[in-house]
Amino acid sequence: MIELVIxxxxxxxxxxxxxxxxNVLEAISGxxxxxxxxxxxxxxxxxxxxxxxDAIYVAPDCENPTPVDKNAILASGLLGEFRRNHGWDEWADxxxxxxxxxxxxxxxxxxxxxxxxxLRRLQHHVPPxxxxx
Amino acid sequence: MSRSSGETLELSADVLIIGGGLxxxxxxxxxxxxxxxxxxxxxxxxxxxxxxxxAGPGHWWIPPDPPExxxxxxxxxxxxxxxxxxxxxxxxxxxxxxxxxxTLDGFYxxxxxxxxxxxxxxxxxxxxxxxxxxxxxxLGVTVLDHxxxxxxxxxxxxSVAGARGIRRQAGGDWQVNAxxxxxxxxGTSFLSRxxxxxxxxxxxxxxxxxxxxxxSGMEFTTYYTxxxxxxxxxxxxxxxxxxxxxxDGAVIAMPPGPETTRPLARAMLKGRVFCDLARxxxxxxxxxxxxxxxxxxxxxxxxxxxxxxxxxxTLHGEGTIRGIGGLRVVGDHCQTSVPGLYAAGDxxxxxxxxxxxxxxxxxxxxxxxxxxxxxxAGAARHAAANGSQSGGRAIGQAGLRPASxxxxxxxxxxxxxxxxxxLAYDKNIFRSGETLKRSAEILDDAWAEFDAHAxxxxxxxxxxxxxxxxxxxxxxxxxxxxxxxxxxxxxxxxDRPEMDPRFNRRILVGGLDKVxxxxxxxxxxxxxx
Numbered sequence: 257m258i259e260l261v262i263x264x265x266x267x268x269x270x271x272x273x274x275x276x277x278x279n280v281l282e283a284i285s286g287x288x289x290x291x292x293x294x295x296x297x298x299x300x301x302x303x304x305x306x307x308x309x310d311a312i313y314v315a316p317d318c319e320n321p322t323p324v325d326k327n328a329i330l331a332s333g334l335l336g337e338f339r340r341n342h343g344w345d346e347w348a349d350x351x352x353x354x355x356x357x358x359x360x361x362x363x364x365x366x367x368x369x370x371x372x373x374x375l376r377r378l379q380h381h382v383p384p385x386x387x388x389x
Numbered sequence: 390m391s392r393s394s395g396e397t398l399e400l401s402a403d404v405l406i407i408g409g410g411l412x413x414x415x416x417x418x419x420x421x422x423x424x425x426x427x428x429x430x431x432x433x434x435x436x437x438x439x440x441x442x443x444a445g446p447g448h449w450w451i452p453p454d455p456p457e458x459x460x461x462x463x464x465x466x467x468x469x470x471x472x473x474x475x476x477x478x479x480x481x482x483x484x485x486x487x488x489x490x491x492t493l494d495g496f497y498x499x500x501x502x503x504x505x506x507x508x509x510x511x512x513x514x515x516x517x518x519x520x521x522x523x524x525x526x527x528l529g530v531t532v533l534d535h536x537x538x539x540x541x542x543x544x545x546x547x548s549v550a551g552a553r554g555i556r557r558q559a560g561g562d563w564q565v566n567a568x569x570x571x572x573x574x575x576g577t578s579f580l581s582r583x584x585x586x587x588x589x590x591x592x593x594x595x596x597x598x599x600x601x602x603x604x605s606g607m608e609f610t611t612y613y614t615x616x617x618x619x620x621x622x623x624x625x626x627x628x629x630x631x632x633x634x635x636x637d638g639a640v641i642a643m644p645p646g647p648e649t650t651r652p653l654a655r656a657m658l659k660g661r662v663f664c665d666l667a668r669x670x671x672x673x674x675x676x677x678x679x680x681x682x683x684x685x686x687x688x689x690x691x692x693x694x695x696x697x698x699x700x701x702x703t704l705h706g707e708g709t710i711r712g713i714g715g716l717r718v719v720g721d722h723c724q725t726s727v728p729g730l731y732a733a734g735d736x737x738x739x740x741x742x743x744x745x746x747x748x749x750x751x752x753x754x755x756x757x758x759x760x761x762x763x764x765x766a767g768a769a770r771h772a773a774a775n776g777s778q779s780g781g782r783a784i785g786q787a788g789l790r791p792a793s794x795x796x797x798x799x800x801x802x803x804x805x806x807x808x809x810x811x812l813a814y815d816k817n818i819f820r821s822g823e824t825l826k827r828s829a830e831i832l833d834d835a836w837a838e839f840d841a842h843a844x845x846x847x848x849x850x851x852x853x854x855x856x857x858x859x860x861x862x863x864x865x866x867x868x869x870x871x872x873x874x875x876x877x878x879x880x881x882x883x884d885r886p887e888m889d890p891r892f893n894r895r896i897l898v899g900g901l902d903k904v905x906x907x908x909x910x911x912x913x914x915x916x917x918x
Contacts, residue, residue: 298621300621317619318621356500357512357513357680
């Protein structure tokens with residue numbers, strides 16, 4: 257669930273209010289958005305992705321609020337990591353963060369092949385060392 | 390929430406699309422390209438709502454040449470679909486998906502492989518939905534964000550004439566008078582905590598049923614996805630190399646193939662289940678963050694190294710999301726049995742293409758892309774042919790206009806009842822006639838109470854109506870599972886373990902006061918080609 261909108265970083269753009277699919281946040285005139293309905297948060301991390309100021313922290317626990325220490329989160333390096341790995345905004349042309357989503361199918365394929373190899377090993381009692389590709 | 394005023398934003402359009410996820414945005418683009426004026430109303434934000442935005446769909450993706458490639462794929466899928474899918478529909482989605490995805494160039498930054506070849510098949514969810522939002526904006530679709538639909542408008546001749554709903558952020562209500570309506574409201578996970586699914590509460594099923602539409606395939610709702618406990622992270626790729634352990638640390642044996650739900654559920658009914666990803670090859674580990682950036686979020690934040698540490702896992706039910714059922718499609722424009730009402734994506738049954746096993750990400754996404762466009766174009770054509778946008782009457786019932794005196798009905802308790810019957814492993818995965826009959830009775834009782842007395846107001850209005858939709862959906866699921874007295878595809882009944890040729894057809898379901906089921910004897914639909 258969303259736990260923090262960090263005032264020191266928030267620019268008041270209210271993008272998170274607009275894009276939250278379950279309408280968790282509320283825009284406050286002259287202030288940072290308020291987490292108005294935390295219980296409606298579906299822990300999808302979209303607000304972090306759309307926050308160009310890296311001012312939002314979503315805890316992975318989707319069932320209950322997590323007590324978090326703002327300074328610890330600021331020091332953790334976790335803020336903005338998701339947006340950076342997605343290669344959004346200022347990270348768009350950084351070669352370290354390409355969109356390699358197209359490789360997903362090959363991961364599944366390799367898993368299937370590995371499974372079949374293991375199965376053959378079991379069926380034929382072949383020692384592992386002799387059936388590496 | 391500022392639903393203060395009684396003001397209604399009243400608009401008119403040729404076509405109203407309800408739902409702005411994968412199917413809804415493709416539907417809006419097709420309706421607009423067919424010359425219609427289009428309004429798209431999304432419960433949340435068109436661009437992040439729905440299950441595509443948090444995932445990363447591949448698509449069923451097979452080149453047209455040589456033709457044997459598609460023919461073979463269709464033949465194989467026809468076998469695994471256990472007789473409920475149709476070659477013509479499969480060929481149609483393969484063809485249209487192949488043509489459609491490259492048209493997103495410029496909106497989506499397609500990656501290239503090592504040989505510089507552009508990769509169209511699999512798109513990352515947030516970028517995909519952001520691209521589709523840009524596409525519909527560029528085409529001049531009017532998008533109403535944070536505007537959940539509560540009920541349809543219907544004319545005295547039975548045709549659908551638009552919808553009304555609330556404006557969650559702007560305040561007040563909305564009403565769109567339209568020549569035709571496309572329901573692209575998604576499936577429902579019954580709020581199981583499946584990633585990105587909490588806007589998907591089966592609203593479209595209820596809206597359509599109130600207008601007289603029927604559903605099909607609602608017994609196929611036993612798909613589950615692994616996630617770390619207390620998390621929503623149901624990204625199946627990361628579990629491709631998983632090893633599972635029981636509470637004593639013994640490895641849980643997995644059968645060959647992708648079907649891990651039943652052995653895992655069996656183990657979870659006995660006790661806690663743990664997992665590690667230690668078998669994941671090093672090169673894949675290094676690429677996980679740039680393949681699927683959200684996979685590692687819970688682990689990093691909880692200080693777990695999933696490649697070394699064992700972590701507890703659960704199974705989140707997918708209901709009709711990677712289940713199969715939905716609104717019955719009666720023609721090649723994805724029209725429902727109600728004039729002027731069209732269904733697309735997970736709101737529609739995917740039996741036509743998936744058959745009796747889940748379409749997974751690939752077939753379901755190809756279906757959303759294709760059915761969306763057929764429904765959008767069909768709705769545009771219907772609107773042009775019939776002219777009128779006005780004359781509809783609001784027809785919402787359960788949760789809006791109670792059958793008897795308004796009385797408080799606890800929404801949390803009702804949701805627990807629904808989830809108890811629809812998500813519990815022992816009732817939903819390992820099915821039997823006896824337990825299904827009991828589920829149907831429990832859900833019927835809950836419905837009687839809800840329909841008679843629940844009336845949402847203020848901040849609870851939307852959740853009340855969503856609960857009505859999930860409750861109605863649950864009843865259709867239980868009734869359909871009871872009616873299919875055999876095991877077929879994902880629907881496995883311990884008391885009827887064999888496939889029975891008498892059930893080599895679809896099961897239709899519908900009704901609100903009283904739920905009915907019927908066999909769809911003539912399920913081979915006529916395609917206009």
